Amino acid sequence: MPELPEVETVRQGVERWVTGRTIASVDVLHPRAVRRHVAGADDFSAALRGVSIIGARRRGKYLWLPLDSGDAVVGHLGMSGQLLVQPSGAEDEKHLRIRFRFNDGESELRFVDQRTFGGLALSRGGAELPDEIAHIALDPFDESYRESVVAAALRARRTEVKRALLDQTLISGVGNIYADEALWRARLHGMRPTDRLSRAAALDLLGHCKDVMAEAMKAGGTSFDTLYVNVNGESGYFDRSLNAYGREGEPCLRCGTPIRREAFMNRSSFSCPKCQARPRVRVTRAR
Secondary structure, eight states, X not given: OOOHHHHHHHHHHHHHHHTTOBEEEXXXXXXXXXXXXXXXXXXXXXXXXXXXXOOOEEETTEEEEEBTTSOEEEEEOTTTEXXXXXXXXXXXXXXXXXXXXXXXXOOXXXXXXXXXXXXXXXXXXXXXXOGGGTTSOOOTTSTXXXXXXXXXHHHHOOSBHHHHHTOTTTSSSOOHHHHHHHHHHHTOOTTSBGGGOOHHHHHHHHHHHHXXXXXXXXXXXXXXXXXXXXXXXXXOOGGGGXXXXXXXXXXXXXXOOBOEEEEETTEEEEEOTTTTOOOOOOOOOOO
């Protein structure tokens, strides 16, 4: 699933190509792509006809396009969603779900989604911040984000540290890939209890989360297959810089110990057995 660096890369491309353009028509080619718009596909298309896009914004893994009507188009890429800018008249993609045409008759904006887990919706009055995503926590690149506040909230949780990093109501934008990378840099195992982190360790971990995602953004994100690409259809190349994720059996770049893979929440975690020792299980003694 695209995480913050991938979504930010897409946001930047969309902002560049569609800001200031007026929507001429919207074709919804698969109803599941607008399933979160409860009024349906026809209402979605009609509400967008003749309005102009005034930017592209993001919170965590969510995108939204503010409109001059005061509304917004809210989007989540899901597992395989893509927002592509294509020349008008270009051949349709196999999994094209929504097409935006503009009054200038030039390039189109297309939402392509093979697995149809993602989608778009119209948020009435949501240009500043859509109500649908207001519950999502700030991400490390939001100007209102305060690392010390998040560190305190992290230490107050009674859970495992990786589960906390993936909780989008605590810190948004971090997914499986960048959680593993930040934990590797911080020399922490994902099962470390959050309430046993020192303040310094919590701040260190959050700093690594921001740093690794900033580096990934510079590389255009991480692409393991063709499901994540930028608006021009190009893959990111941060996978060449990964230290832990996807490197099972390969030597740790810090100590040489083979990277291990462990099951985690129906997916996988990757870590170094030496640098990131599993925490000892707490034993409660009977009195």
